[in-house]
Amino acid sequence: MIIAIGLYPGFTALDALGPYQVFTTVPNAEVVLCAAETGTLNDDQKLLNLHVDATFADVPRPDILLVPGGPASLALARDNAPIVDWVRDAHPHTRWTSSVCTGSLILGAAGLLDDLPAATHWHFRDELAKYGARPTDRRVVVDGRIATGAGSSAGLDLALTLVAEFAGPELAQGIQLALEYDPNPPFDAGSPSKAAKPIVDVVSFMMDAFEKEWSRDNSTAGRMAAPRGA
Numbered sequence: 001m002i003i004a005i006g007l008y009p010g011f012t013a014l015d016a017l018g019p020y021q022v023f024t025t026v027p028n029a030e031v032v033l034c035a036a037e038t039g040t041l042n043d044d045q046k047l048l049n050l051h052v053d054a055t056f057a058d059v060p061r062p063d064i065l066l067v068p069g070g071p072a073s074l075a076l077a078r079d080n081a082p083i084v085d086w087v088r089d090a091h092p093h094t095r096w097t098s099s100v101c102t103g104s105l106i107l108g109a110a111g112l113l114d115d116l117p118a119a120t121h122w123h124f125r126d127e128l129a130k131y132g133a134r135p136t137d138r139r140v141v142v143d144g145r146i147a148t149g150a151g152s153s154a155g156l157d158l159a160l161t162l163v164a165e166f167a168g169p170e171l172a173q174g175i176q177l178a179l180e181y182d183p184n185p186p187f188d189a190g191s192p193s194k195a196a197k198p199i200v201d202v203v204s205f206m207m208d209a210f211e212k213e214w215s216r217d218n219s220t221a222g223r224m225a226a227p228r229g230a
Helices: 013-023 072-078 082-093 103-109 122-129 154-167 169-178 197-217 221-225
Strands: 002-006 030-035 039-042 049-052 064-067 096-100 140-143 146-149
Touching (some): 013 154, 030 049, 064 154, 082 103, 096 103, 103 146, 146 154
Parallel strands (some): 002 030, 002 064, 096 146
Antiparallel strands (some): 039 049
């Protein structure tokens, strides 16, 4: 089984590495990190540098495809970047096509979410709706062969859900135990329905500002993720 995690400059680390940690413990699963071109990619904080050895062309038909979110995903979706084409072309052959956080915008741009329920980060539900999806407040949504997760930490839930589907609930439970994934956060403020409104407003402002700053500094999706020589 080939599990491909599609990356791009400006991805959010937890979106990709949470599922990566789950999937790499699955027996006989080959996890591939791929991007529009090989080389080193920075995360959205430009602190984590991942070396990618495979291009999208190298994994045209993965069994599971996963796209993480990040501030760059909004521009990539709007500009029909190479990762959108990869998702669109690979989806007919996947067992599951999935996303975490704003990675769902890329699935939407690929035309996969028309009139389907889908999860994304709460702050970007209206943006997801522009692609024809029906955003929900659920943490993980599985509709046919498409699975979408909410904000970054939901990537763990999404990955464990998929492992249970293709390898059985016992293995998924074993992985959860091995990771000691037993959430007991210090505050009950993990969704906008639970957090105080001033906190929601501040976080919304900060996320908008971060996305605008990223877009300004990385002006086009082509510059961020175009194939070499484009």
